[in-house]
Amino acid sequence: MSSRPEVLFPLFGALTKLDGVGTKTAEHFAGLHVEKPRDLLFTLPGSGIDRARRETIRDAVLPGVVTVEVEIGMHVPPRQKGRPYHVHVRDTATEFRLVFFHARGDYLQRQLPTGQRRVVSGKVEMFDSMAQMVHPDHMVPVAKAGEIPKFEPVYPLTHGVTQKVMYRAARSALEMVPDVAEWIDASQLEKSGWPDFRSALEAAHSPQSLKDMATTAPARERLAYDELFAHQLTLSLARASVRAKPGRASVATGKLQSKVLQVLPYKPTGAQERAIAEIVADMGNTSRMNRLLQGDVGSGKTLVAFMALLTAVEAGGQGVLMAPTEILARQHLESLQPLAEDAGIVLEILTGRDKGADRQAKLNALMSGDIQVLVGTHAVFQADVAFNDLRLAVVDEQHRFGVSQRMELGAKGQAVDVLVMTATPIPRSLALAQYGDMDVSVLDEKPPGRKPVTTVTVSTNRMDEVVEKLRGAIVDGRQAYWVCPLVEESEVSDKTAAEDRFKRLRAALGEGVVGLVHGQMPPAEKDAAMAKFVSGEVSVLVATTVIEVGVNVPNATIMVIERAEGFGLAQLHQLRGRVGRGEGASTCVLMFQEPLSATAKRRLSILRETEDGFRISEEDLQIRGAGDVIGTAQSGLPRFRIADLERQSALVAVAQSDARALLMQDPELTSTRGEAARVLLWLMEQDRAIRLISVG
Numbered sequence: 001m002s003s004r005p006e007v008l009f010p011l012f013g014a015l016t017k018l019d020g021v022g023t024k025t026a027e028h029f030a031g032l033h034v035e036k037p038r039d040l041l042f043t044l045p046g047s048g049i050d051r052a053r054r055e056t057i058r059d060a061v062l063p064g065v066v067t068v069e070v071e072i073g074m075h076v077p078p079r080q081k082g083r084p085y086h087v088h089v090r091d092t093a094t095e096f097r098l099v100f101f102h103a104r105g106d107y108l109q110r111q112l113p114t115g116q117r118r119v120v121s122g123k124v125e126m127f128d129s130m131a132q133m134v135h136p137d138h139m140v141p142v143a144k145a146g147e148i149p150k151f152e153p154v155y156p157l158t159h160g161v162t163q164k165v166m167y168r169a170a171r172s173a174l175e176m177v178p179d180v181a182e183w184i185d186a187s188q189l190e191k192s193g194w195p196d197f198r199s200a201l202e203a204a205h206s207p208q209s210l211k212d213m214a215t216t217a218p219a220r221e222r223l224a225y226d227e228l229f230a231h232q233l234t235l236s237l238a239r240a241s242v243r244a245k246p247g248r249a250s251v252a253t254g255k256l257q258s259k260v261l262q263v264l265p266y267k268p269t270g271a272q273e274r275a276i277a278e279i280v281a282d283m284g285n286t287s288r289m290n291r292l293l294q295g296d297v298g299s300g301k302t303l304v305a306f307m308a309l310l311t312a313v314e315a316g317g318q319g320v321l322m323a324p325t326e327i328l329a330r331q332h333l334e335s336l337q338p339l340a341e342d343a344g345i346v347l348e349i350l351t352g353r354d355k356g357a358d359r360q361a362k363l364n365a366l367m368s369g370d371i372q373v374l375v376g377t378h379a380v381f382q383a384d385v386a387f388n389d390l391r392l393a394v395v396d397e398q399h400r401f402g403v404s405q406r407m408e409l410g411a412k413g414q415a416v417d418v419l420v421m422t423a424t425p426i427p428r429s430l431a432l433a434q435y436g437d438m439d440v441s442v443l444d445e446k447p448p449g450r451k452p453v454t455t456v457t458v459s460t461n462r463m464d465e466v467v468e469k470l471r472g473a474i475v476d477g478r479q480a481y482w483v484c485p486l487v488e489e490s491e492v493s494d495k496t497a498a499e500d501r502f503k504r505l506r507a508a509l510g511e512g513v514v515g516l517v518h519g520q521m522p523p524a525e526k527d528a529a530m531a532k533f534v535s536g537e538v539s540v541l542v543a544t545t546v547i548e549v550g551v552n553v554p555n556a557t558i559m560v561i562e563r564a565e566g567f568g569l570a571q572l573h574q575l576r577g578r579v580g581r582g583e584g585a586s587t588c589v590l591m592f593q594e595p596l597s598a599t600a601k602r603r604l605s606i607l608r609e610t611e612d613g614f615r616i617s618e619e620d621l622q623i624r625g626a627g628d629v630i631g632t633a634q635s636g637l638p639r640f641r642i643a644d645l646e647r648q649s650a651l652v653a654v655a656q657s658d659a660r661a662l663l664m665q666d667p668e669l670t671s672t673r674g675e676a677a678r679v680l681l682w683l684m685e686q687d688r689a690i691r692l693i694s695v696g
Ligand code: ADP
Pocket: 266, 267, 268, 269, 272, 295, 296, 297, 298, 299, 300, 301, 302, 303, 423, 447, 448, 550, 552
């Protein structure tokens, strides 16, 4: 089934096929990201109105929506233009009035004839010590009271789409839903008590109470699961298709690795040993490695990566390590060069700055295999860069890489194993959603002897005090980073902010003591500024967030971050991770601009409380939501319509293990359940997955 099943056609047809939707309304639906009936089905009501009938409005909580049977009394048309039209009514216990603005009297006379009984429903409020219902939502003869839903779903709206239009259109979309075979594992279905797909949609659009709208309500939970399951199937298929590609076994001899380990001034942590073993095993078999190495700042990912690179070399091939920036590529070179010498291998760097004959010489050496490990920026993947026998690509700090980019990367060499390193601790639910196509090694243990970083928050008003403290610290021979505020949108103003701060600190602390680096600087200048800081010539480094990842200067023990409230928690954690790497006690000063919102206060206090990156990321997720923790657009993380990654992380895990289990039994999705799962993939628009099966 490599084309869409026919039973689904209506759901993917025109919106105008729905009751009450014309061409104009159909266009307006775009405001809700609704382009076809299918989209409407997955746009669930966000709240609901209780319209259960009452005897009287008297004991209702006002203002509030009340549904009540009334006897129509006197009509009072407005005496002046622009004044409202009143209709007096009486329920079993009290009188109130219905209020209409810009009303047509004759219409109201027909709808609400004096002396007759009607059921009205709407918001009742007090006005001039008189209860009134302005523009009732419903007014029907008693015989037709059943038309008023006891509990009315309230849909998200957009310009040009009213509640009534939504309600009616959703009903008619529901009629298009075919009976489909079940794709959820029978035992899972039984355990959770979920309804079948069609019933779930019907129930989710017809809640009977607020309880039915909770994420844990069976119908909603099932639909959320369907979304997650479809996504996990895609990721698992991507994973399987990578693994199915003919890979090559890069079998480690351990010779080079042991040379390095023998002279290493420290012992690898248990977590490092575990990760190295997992990677070596994965590289040693014929399936293609697609692995994520996740570890907090300072957890020692570099050593693990280097052992992986040595494995490629031990197997007679080459390895490449790609960093996101020039600075980081150079720093990798510096930290790996001594290790490469210990191992007795040739390591080189290639970046966008290599030009002409030098570059050509490096390319030749790569081609001949004389360079065994290459470190660099994106430049290492330029079209004319050819390896003699590339076996492993390590991508550092690429938490902004999406699934499809990773897949492209694997295509560069033939049968290249891929190891992605990320220092961004992401909550498990997000890791599964974002990296579900990969196998994961985690460094959950830090090298011993790390000193905790003392974190304080200080108002910008006390900047002078901070500068004074800094002066004292410099005298003591300490070094500090000073991170400038994030300026929205324009990098140019980023630069201005950094330059201003640089001038001010230079004036306060003295010429030659303060350095500056920002993203706009010519590369050579940037390197020179970094080098002066690394060598200790400069004591304070004013920087934009270019220093966010990876930079390692053990003597730097102070981190000042301006306008900390403007940064993401994970980013602050990364920045703070730049200190606390050496012998001395370290401090992180989070400066904030007053007034600070309650949320901002809470966020900053989390950093004061803990240095555990995973906890910080969990809290960040709670506060900000999934899309923000890893920018949704770049992350490859889909926009789920129903599933809520924050609150349904357990469901993500179940969806992943189910998806993997199904594909294990039925890799081609040809069993009955497999066929059903294909329908789900179509329904959830996982076209990429369909292509993966069709090709595979
Ligand atoms: P990250 O995971 O942030 O990339 P690094 O690999 O840069 O961390 O390691 C941070 C520092 O810790 C480096 O100076 C490195 O030499 C040191 N280091 C790594 N592993 C260990 C270990 N097992 N014991 C002691 N120090 C270690």
